[in-house]
Amino acid sequence: MVQVKKNIYWKVAQKGFLDMLPLNLAVIPWGILCGSLAIQRGFSVLEALLMPALVYAGAVQLVVTELIANNVPLATILFTAFIISSRHFLYGLALRNKLKNLPLRWRVSLGFLLTDELFALSTHRKSLKGKVRLIYGLFAGGSFYLSWLMWNIIGIIAGSYLPDLTEIGLDFAIAVTFIALIMPNITNLPALVTIIIAGVFSVIFKLLDWELGLVFAALLAMYGGYTTSRWQTRKAIKSEIKEEKE
Template structure:
């Protein structure tokens, strides 16, 4: 029952990232990646935002240090996710903790706020079912993107990248429950739009750091 519920609860998000996966697969193909390289990226990296950024940076012949630093900063949020759920899974055997850590994406983390999440075998099965269903869906959408990239014209002109923004908006908005988080979100958005317009190479990293700094300052002032 927990297995089926995990699949059903994650289904809306699985479908929501369809345009995102199509874009990732087709964008990689159109920028010189082979089909195997593109699919292996989704199989091994399994990080949509980091994959898309890395593809664009590689296509632009960005220096390796900038590429590594940017993708590290983007993916570092998963370290924070791990810290956030650590106390809930620390008592579980390693055979449970390892697969949970692999599928702990933004989407699964959004399911992790219940105080009893991951703390029983039933809840672990639920989490892994939801997480791996998202993994399977992501790789299927990537495969469809690979095929689309070979058969159809440039999919980036269809505005599929907007799916990235809408997915994260849906995940972020419910978490805005205090002034510090609101300040972080607003400042990050303003900085992202400004720095991107200025053509700064590290616009995404600088925007995130700016938002987190302001959020931290607001949280300190409110204590």
Template sequence: MSFNRKQARLKIIQKGVLAMLPLNLAVLPWGILCGSLSIQRGFSVLEALLMPILVFAGAVQLVVIELINDNTPLATILFTALIISSRHFLYGLALRDKLKNLPFKWRGSLGFLLTDELFALSGDQKAYQGNLQLVYAISAGGSFYLCWLLWNIIGIVAGSYLPDLTSIGLDFAIAVTFIALVIPSITNVAMLVTVVVAGCLSVLFKLFNWELGLVIASLIAMYCGYITANKQAKTPIMKNNKDIP
């Protein structure tokens, strides 16, 4: 019986790693960019390694590296990192009911590994239900963490020999990764409205150079999606009421 359990665990670990593999490969240019940029901006090898090990957030890493290079005050750096990472608070709220009864070792591990990519794999209603599903999530998130660290290490080595990789458009990998995450999640009109509004407003606010434009665009888009979902939910009820004589 224990042998069968061990086999089941190994199989679910393999399944989690394979499920995350396309995203692990998709962020390869992004990780290399983060690692090389930190070296080219004057970070030591140890400092460059600590960024992916402790921060584990690509967008935050890129922005913080540039802010530190520009001698930006610590308070500004922390506030900027908080704003960029604020979506993870929403991820946590979305998964709260599934994780609240778990021991801290599971909640802490999943909380650290909860990236955009792992959240994208959490849409199934059965996600995190049962030990095997938890092992699946940990293995998927853990493989992404290890690959992200590996890509950063390659970037750290490359940063000493190659020119600034931002000049060859390698940062476009960031946009490609998020497009790959967002498109499959558009399964209803409310999601479509949210994505379209967020995309249009973020571009508009960028043209006006609004520092918090992305956050404002996200909040407005979520509100529009919420209104659309409510109207969709009420429409069948209104139709049924009209059929009653």
């Protein structure tokens, strides 16, 4: 029995790793960029290592490295990091009912690993429910953490010898992995409304250079999806009542 269980855990661990693999590879340019930028901006090797190891957030690392190098006041740096990180509050909220009653070690480890990428793999109604799915999440998230660390280290070693990798269009990879993870799940009207609103407003807000645009575009989109599904439910109930009367 124990052996069977161990086999299942081993299998889901592998599946977690394999499902995350395309994302691990898609962030190679970003990871290398983060590492090399830190060195180029005068961070010590230890500091450059602690950024991916502890802060562990690509967008925050890129922006903040520039701010620190330009001697921007600490409060501004922290506030900027807070704004960029604010989308993670939504991830925590979305997973709260599934994770809040778990032991501390699960909450802290999955919480620490809760990047855009791990969240993207945790969208199913059942994901992270039960030990098997938790192990899946832990290995998916853990492999992403180790990859991120590895790409950053390569960047740190290569340092100033590297050109700007985003200039040659490698940011395309991360966009495509999100497309591949999201689009197959857009199978009903509320989901379609959600992505249309998110797409339109994220572009508008980005063009306006509005820092909180991502979160607001997402909130508007969620509201749109939610309202559409409520409208559908109400319509369904109404037609049912009509049928009963006839």
